[in-house]
Amino acid sequence: MKSITLGQFYPSDSILHRLDPRMKVILAVLYIVATFLCKNVLSFALLLLSAIVLILISKIPMKLVLGGIKAILFIMAFTALINVFFTKGETPIVEWRFIHIYAEGLWQALFMIVRITVLIVGTSMLLTYTTTPIMLTDALEQLLAPLRVLHIPVHEFAMMMTIALRFIPTLVEETNKIMSAQKARGADFTSGSLISRAKALIPILIPLFVSAFRRADELATAMECRCYHGGAGRTRMTILHYSPKDFVALAVIVVFGAGIIVLNRLGIGYTM
Amino acid sequence: MSKITLENISYVYSPGTPFEMHALEGINLNIRENAITGLIGHTGSGKSTLVQLLNGLTRPTSGRVLLDGKDIWQEPKKIKQVRFRVGLVMQYPEYQLFEETVRADIAFGPKNMGLSAQEIAERVSEAALLTGLDESLLDHSPFDLSGGQKRRVAIAGVIAMRPEVLVLDEPAAGLDPRGRDTILNMLRDYQQKTGATVMIVSHSMEDMARFCDDIIVLAHGKLVMQGRGHEVFARSRELSDVGLNIPEISRLCLMLRERGIPMDDGIFTVEQAEQCLLRLLESREQRTEGYV
Amino acid sequence: MSQSWIRTENLTYSYQDDSTGEDQPVLHGIDLSIDRGEYIAIIGHNGSGKSTLAKLLNLVLEPTGGAIYVDGKNVSSPDMTDEDVFALRQKVGMVFQNPDNQLVATVVEEDVAFGPENLGVPSAEIRQRVDDALAMVGMTEYAKHEPHRLSGGQKQRVAIAGIIAMMPECMIFDESTAMLDPLGRREVLDTMEMLHREKNITIITITHHMDEAARADRIIVLDDGRILRDGTPEEIFSDPEPLIEAGLDVPQSASLIHRLRKQGIELPGKIGTPDDCLETICAVFEQ
Numbered sequence: 001m002k003s004i005t006l007g008q009f010y011p012s013d014s015i016l017h018r019l020d021p022r023m024k025v026i027l028a029v030l031y032i033v034a035t036f037l038c039k040n041v042l043s044f045a046l047l048l049l050s051a052i053v054l055i056l057i058s059k060i061p062m063k064l065v066l067g068g069i070k071a072i073l074f075i076m077a078f079t080a081l082i083n084v085f086f087t088k089g090e091t092p093i094v095e096w097r098f099i100h101i102y103a104e105g106l107w108q109a110l111f112m113i114v115r116i117t118v119l120i121v122g123t124s125m126l127l128t129y130t131t132t133p134i135m136l137t138d139a140l141e142q143l144l145a146p147l148r149v150l151h152i153p154v155h156e157f158a159m160m161m162t163i164a165l166r167f168i169p170t171l172v173e174e175t176n177k178i179m180s181a182q183k184a185r186g187a188d189f190t191s192g193s194l195i196s197r198a199k200a201l202i203p204i205l206i207p208l209f210v211s212a213f214r215r216a217d218e219l220a221t222a223m224e225c226r227c228y229h230g231g232a233g234r235t236r237m238t239i240l241h242y243s244p245k246d247f248v249a250l251a252v253i254v255v256f257g258a259g260i261i262v263l264n265r266l267g268i269g270y271t272m
Numbered sequence: 273m274s275k276i277t278l279e280n281i282s283y284v285y286s287p288g289t290p291f292e293m294h295a296l297e298g299i300n301l302n303i304r305e306n307a308i309t310g311l312i313g314h315t316g317s318g319k320s321t322l323v324q325l326l327n328g329l330t331r332p333t334s335g336r337v338l339l340d341g342k343d344i345w346q347e348p349k350k351i352k353q354v355r356f357r358v359g360l361v362m363q364y365p366e367y368q369l370f371e372e373t374v375r376a377d378i379a380f381g382p383k384n385m386g387l388s389a390q391e392i393a394e395r396v397s398e399a400a401l402l403t404g405l406d407e408s409l410l411d412h413s414p415f416d417l418s419g420g421q422k423r424r425v426a427i428a429g430v431i432a433m434r435p436e437v438l439v440l441d442e443p444a445a446g447l448d449p450r451g452r453d454t455i456l457n458m459l460r461d462y463q464q465k466t467g468a469t470v471m472i473v474s475h476s477m478e479d480m481a482r483f484c485d486d487i488i489v490l491a492h493g494k495l496v497m498q499g500r501g502h503e504v505f506a507r508s509r510e511l512s513d514v515g516l517n518i519p520e521i522s523r524l525c526l527m528l529r530e531r532g533i534p535m536d537d538g539i540f541t542v543e544q545a546e547q548c549l550l551r552l553l554e555s556r557e558q559r560t561e562g563y564v
Numbered sequence: 565m566s567q568s569w570i571r572t573e574n575l576t577y578s579y580q581d582d583s584t585g586e587d588q589p590v591l592h593g594i595d596l597s598i599d600r601g602e603y604i605a606i607i608g609h610n611g612s613g614k615s616t617l618a619k620l621l622n623l624v625l626e627p628t629g630g631a632i633y634v635d636g637k638n639v640s641s642p643d644m645t646d647e648d649v650f651a652l653r654q655k656v657g658m659v660f661q662n663p664d665n666q667l668v669a670t671v672v673e674e675d676v677a678f679g680p681e682n683l684g685v686p687s688a689e690i691r692q693r694v695d696d697a698l699a700m701v702g703m704t705e706y707a708k709h710e711p712h713r714l715s716g717g718q719k720q721r722v723a724i725a726g727i728i729a730m731m732p733e734c735m736i737f738d739e740s741t742a743m744l745d746p747l748g749r750r751e752v753l754d755t756m757e758m759l760h761r762e763k764n765i766t767i768i769t770i771t772h773h774m775d776e777a778a779r780a781d782r783i784i785v786l787d788d789g790r791i792l793r794d795g796t797p798e799e800i801f802s803d804p805e806p807l808i809e810a811g812l813d814v815p816q817s818a819s820l821i822h823r824l825r826k827q828g829i830e831l832p833g834k835i836g837t838p839d840d841c842l843e844t845i846c847a848v849f850e851q
Binding site: 132133134162163165166169170173214215218219221222223224225226227228229233234235236237238239 | 619622624646650653654657658660662664665666667668669670671673674677678679680681682683684685686687690691694710711712726727730
């Protein structure tokens with residue numbers, strides 16, 4: 001029985017876990033910007049170092065993080081190859097028939113790999129690994145609250161997200177049950193052509209949809225009974241408070257961004 | 273004759289991980305042919321795991337499942353054939369209906385068996401008859417039927433495979449008393465008409481006492497008791513010691529004994545209790561008359 | 565004017581059949597009075613209208629005819645504002661059948677907070693109410709757990725806590741034990757009876773488990789949208805025939821006494837619960 005944990009929250013008591021989730025969203029955005037500011041080998045080295053530091057202070061096992069990166073290995077390899085073969089530069093390394101590889105291409109590929117890796121590691125350290133999905137939803141709801149002025153239904157989106165997170169495990173369990181039941185009637189999901197396999201999913205999908213609609217209907221009634229009427233006039237049990245450590249974290253990332261800009265100007269080696 | 277035999281069956285979830293859990297341990301039991309067997313145990317006793325072992329939906333970690341004396345896992349590739357021979361009706365089976373018509377839904381199993389159109393039609397009619405579904409319902413959408421009817425369509429879908437063994441997990445769950453009696457009576461008739469072996473999993477001791485010939489009791493993944501209904505219910509006190517419910521009437525009789533009224537052991541139906549009390553009251557009257 | 569806390573007058577409900585377009589009556593003129601602090605079981609076969617009646621009492625459904633008064637206020641009147649409806653639902657809470665389909669949040673305590681949050685209760689007070697409600701149903705240690713990992717009985721207790729946190733005066737249990745195993749049923753029943761006993765909350769439980777109904781102070785039997793019987797478990801179970809005709813049955817102990825009485829044995833005692841029956845039989849032997 002495999003349980004699907006969206007965002008793979010990893011419980012621990014690190015400083016990253018204890019930061020205000022709203023601040024973590026802001027930090028993540030700034031961090032993403034920083035990765036795109038990097039231009040030369042020095043700033044990329046600092047970027048890579050920052051990612052390693054993030055992993056270390058998050059107290060999340062390195063093995064788990066590397067496992068996460070493995071999933072995007074293909075995308076990284078693909079990006080690297082494109083960069084190696086299609087970047088035109090001035091210092092050719094290989095020139096054979098239609099294949100031209102330049103030193104600039106290799107640097108470009110290396111930088112792209114570092115950037116993608118750090119993007120994934122950084123955002124997952126700041127957000128998904130250290131923040132429960134529900135905290136993340138709350139944070140987004142509060143950060144985006146000003147958009148309500150523009151009639152964007154921020155609360156409703158957040159509520160939808162919450163309900164989705166609540167019901168994913170329930171529906172996964174239900175899918176397993178329906179599959180067993182249809183298997184007991186001789187259904188086969190593992191053999192045959194692609195089309196026959198797709199057809200074999202109908203006996204699972206239809207009951208699943210019917211049940212999801214029934215659940216949605218019952219849930220709506222239950223929510224109405226508990227006086228739910230949208231975000232207006234609604235209070236919250238947990239109110240998020242920024243603490244000094246949140247502002248320290250903000251300061252750190254601003255300094256980090258400044259550091260990257262400075263290193264970019266040193267102009268050593270290949271510059272993107 | 274034993275239709276299904278479990279030999280030293282164990283089942284472990286997620287072996288070798290911190291989540292390792294022994295769902296079943298060293299189970300040896302026989303399911304008697306041509307009878308209704310009741311399986312009792314509370315949630316987490318391993319009932320659901322055991323049920324899924326019987327038709328090969330899960331494979332035991334160790335031990336053998338014998339159907340007519342033959343190991344069902346001897347040829348793992350032919351496990352689908354076992355599923356046609358041991359029909360399994362899961363809990364709340366009405367939530368698995370998916371076809372446009374009742375007829376098509378009942379035909380799903382037979383179709384997967386690769387039978388001819390004529391054979392399928394025959395079996396659908398037969399299954400509808402056995403489950404008490406009117407022919408006129410067969411062209412309706414299963415989603416338009418009442419709860420009790422949907423449940424019968426789902427059971428018909430399994431019966432249409434003509435399984436030698438029919439296993440039902442909580443067939444009466446959530447039904448009102450009339451719906452419950454309809455389903456259970458239907459299953460008893462089915463057993464008598466077809467001579468199939470039937471196994472029912474239920475929480476309701478009252479229902480088990482009324483409808484089952486044999487009873488198997490599981491607790492914490494181990495076999496606690498197996499035998500004829502009257503043999504098992506004769507041990508009501510032991511059952512309630514392992515935390516299982518016993519029929520309300522059995523509980524009443526146990527309490528009467530505690531109060532010094534010499535009720536018979538192992539009463540599990542209202543009729544038995546009535547006979548016993550009438551007898552006791554009569555002998556008591558004779559005694560008092562004697563004193564006068 | 566009676567002083568009943570909940571009163572219905574000639575309450576009817578019908579819905580339009582999708583395929584025929586005809587009105588399908590579900591309830592035909594229900595007159596019912598429920599006092600504050602009562603413990604009532606409503607029984608009836610599937611389709612007898614018992615769930616519909618429950619859903620009308622806190623306006624999940626709107627009556628098609630007749631009137632409902634709660635705490636002296638006509639809640640079925642067209643003048644009811646949204647605020648009035650919320651006020652009613654705060655007073656009359658409802659726990660449903662499927663434990664999964666009434667929990668909204670991914671953390672137990674967040675779910676319990678959902679109702680008070682909707683009512684606009686200040687944060688600190690919500691915290692207090694949530695802690696109290698979880699303690700009351702014995703789920704404090706699960707406050708930070710995810711609902712989907714709980715047992716059915718535990719989920720229902722969380723759902724109950726979610727209603728308690730709204731501080732209701734009456735709670736309706738709409739077949740809340742139907743999907744539970746015996747252990748889960750006992751947990752929910754015990755919680756329900758504790759709320760009645762210790763918090764003086766009016767309990768209305770809808771069930772087709774006769775042994776559960778036997779524990780109430782009063783049983784209302786619905787049959788095809790009408791009140792068939794209304795009385796103590798004593799009165800209801802002494803006369804099993806109408807129940808059986810209505811597709812219901814009688815608890816085994818009560819049925820035993822009834823059979824003995826039919827055989828001409830004089831058993832003058834009570835027969836509501838199995839314990840009553842025990843005393844009734846013992847009394848004859850101890851004469």
